[in-house]
Amino acid sequence: NAGVTQTPKFQVLKTGQSMTLQCAQDMNHNSMYWYRQDPGMGLRLIYYSASEGTTDKGEVPNGYNVSRLNKREFSLRLESAAPSQTSVYFCASSSLGTGGEAFFGQGTRLTVV
Amino acid sequence: AQSVTQLGSHVSVSEGALVLLRCNYSSSVPPYLFWYVQYPNQGLQLLLKYTSAATLVKGINGFEAEFKKSETSFHLTKPSAHMSDAAEYFCAVYNAGNNRKLIWGLGTSLAVNP
Numbered sequence: 001n002a003g004v005t006q007t008p009k010f011q012v013l014k015t016g017q018s019m020t021l022q023c024a025q026d027m028n029h030n031s032m033y034w035y036r037q038d039p040g041m042g043l044r045l046i047y048y049s050a051s052e053g054t055t056d057k058g059e060v061p062n063g064y065n066v067s068r069l070n071k072r073e074f075s076l077r078l079e080s081a082a083p084s085q086t087s088v089y090f091c092a093s094s095s096l097g098t099g100g101e102a103f104f105g106q107g108t109r110l111t112v113v
Numbered sequence: 114a115q116s117v118t119q120l121g122s123h124v125s126v127s128e129g130a131l132v133l134l135r136c137n138y139s140s141s142v143p144p145y146l147f148w149y150v151q152y153p154n155q156g157l158q159l160l161l162k163y164t165s166a167a168t169l170v171k172g173i174n175g176f177e178a179e180f181k182k183s184e185t186s187f188h189l190t191k192p193s194a195h196m197s198d199a200a201e202y203f204c205a206v207y208n209a210g211n212n213r214k215l216i217w218g219l220g221t222s223l224a225v226n227p
Contacts, residue, residue: 031213040122042219043203050213090156096213099164101147104156
């Protein structure tokens with residue numbers, strides 16, 4: 001009954017370092033998403049994958065890359081971290097295309113110093 | 114373009130009082146509408162959703178919302194607030210033209226006072 005699993009839960013990076021946030025879902029959903037959440041700004045979509053084999057930019061894609069590794073997994077990569085990327089990151093998956101809803105992971109709290 | 118407006122970024126109620134969180138949307142086609150709740154340091158979880166069946170939708174933890182097409186609203190209510198309802202609440206809209214993306218409101222932080 002795992003749902004959406006994100007790793008790691010916490011991370012501190014130095015400016016310029018790179019890292020990959022991992023996300024996996026076990027609900028056989030076609031669509032997956034990466035959001036960032038900052039105080040007062042709600043959820044902002046970074047990238048999404050409407051179906052396996054496709055990825056598209058969201059509202060705030062600069063500084064990020066994604067890989068839809070297979071139907072289950074969708075990773076987010078920061079190539080050269082900047083302090084402006086300090087945020088809480090959420091992965092989600094959904095069956096919206098067939099009348100369902102979105103499910104969220106527990107989040108990754110990232111600090112870039 | 115679709116949008117979601119949540120009126121009031123912070124709402125404070127007394128324990129036992131009515132909770133009313135407002136959400137207005139714009140959509141050129143019939144939408145699906147959602148309310149999600151986020152407790153501190155957790156991810157978002159679905160409270161309830163409207164998908165063109167009954168206009169009054171009941172969700173978890175005693176919450177309900179009514180879809181009013183004429184007012185383009187989907188306000189969330191609970192008759193009697195409990196301390197455990199203190200959280201961030203997000204309204205979201207989806208339709209088939211969104212390429213499977215939800216459009217989110219900015220959220221409303223609900224405080225419940227003893």
